[in-house]
Amino acid sequence: MSISPKAALLDEYALVARALSAPARLMLLEQIAQAPRGVEGLADKTGLSIANASQHLQTLRRAGLVTSRREGKAVIYTLGDAKSLALMDLLRVVAERNLAQVDKILRGLSDGADAPEPVSRDDLAARIAEGSVTIFDVRPADEFALGHIPGAQNIALPELHLIASNLQPGAEIIAYCRGPYCIYAHQAVAALRNKGFNARRLDGGLPEWREEGRQVVTA
């Protein structure tokens, strides 16, 4: 080891950043943040081959962003710590603030509807306590089953119009999905607002909610 301590430290920091520098690994992190899973489950969810997912997961593990443990035959990957989530979110914030391309894509998701500021998690918790809000969890059913916000209804985007017609026109709806990288909630809010409903997006998704120690319901 002839390199200076400074260079050695920078190499380590760069290693963490590099782990976050492939879309496939960001997808894996997003999934692991929903709930710990084995390699096969993560490969299914992300559309990667099993060998490829395994290699990416090892890159994430070397960077300390995830940890793994064996459970019987399966190796279960879990988020390293809360700071991993914070890092993912900050990556999104910086990209949103500075990259025109991101802004363009996000505006495209809104499909002509205005996109109001997201609702804070504190606000949502207060509304839940009052019982004065309808919550839509727009993630796939299996992720909903592994944990969701109390009182949330699980509903897929294509079925949104079926449910929506049963709502009172003025009802306030708050939608959420996986977290910083998930676009379902954006799309759901746009669809509902285009139908005249008062829909807003929750800031962050289930992982951020859980991370703050708030109540999570498992099916």
Place this chain on the structure above:
Amino acid sequence: MSISPKAALLDEYALVARALSAPARLMLLEQIAQAPRGVEGLADKTGLSIANASQHLQTLRRAGLVTSRREGKAVIYTLGDAKSLALMDLLRVVAERNLAQVDKILRGLSDGADAPEPVSRDDLAARIAEGSVTIFDVRPADEFALGHIPGAQNIALPELHLIASNLQPGAEIIAYCRGPYCIYAHQAVAALRNKGFNARRLDGGLPEWREEGRQVVTA
């Protein structure tokens, strides 16, 4: 462009992470955070060739982490926004918490001395108001000249023992340098503590101090 909006967003987030994934670019960011500079100055400071520095800087610019403006013949690079600093720091925090190698290097820097928790910037500001603290800025003189904390003395590590012998044994010393990636302050604190002084490190460096709107003195 046939890729989904989700994939397009992940590509953008990955672009930001990728920009942070090379030690050379982390060095450049650290320097730019001290003070905006031109390409040649940054190349000198980091030991990169000019052409190479220019290319890395363009990578950082594409990721929105820095911005550039022309001033006469020179192109001056500046930190994109405060979140760039936050992202750099979070990268360090995640690496420190999860990578054994980082812990080992940092312990090595302490050279046998215990390394107390860093002093918060709020605490230092209070001490300055009281006038009850000695502050050492252990960065190179040119960076000190471009801005430093009020009352700080600029002192290079090799000269530390000369100054230190003039201090009262119980005096409290707070050292700082460039910021999250800088190791000079660690080394200065270790050297002073090994001589029996009550030295501690400031949390963060000059960029974080300035970013919070605190007073900065220019030579």
Place this chain on the structure above:
DNA sequence: ATATCATTCAACATAATGCTTGAATGATAT
């Protein structure tokens, strides 16, 4: 206009990544 200076571009060699395929490992069940 010409010369000068700082920066960027283009082309190249070298090295590292990403993904695929098929074999090897490690734990469990028969």
Place this chain on the structure above:
DNA sequence: ATATCATTCAAGCATTATGTTGAATGATAT
């Protein structure tokens, strides 16, 4: 022990990143 299952390893190929060199650009000064 043998078979099975989930995961990891190893090899190979295409792609992309890094750093060097020398030429091209863009703004300024004479």
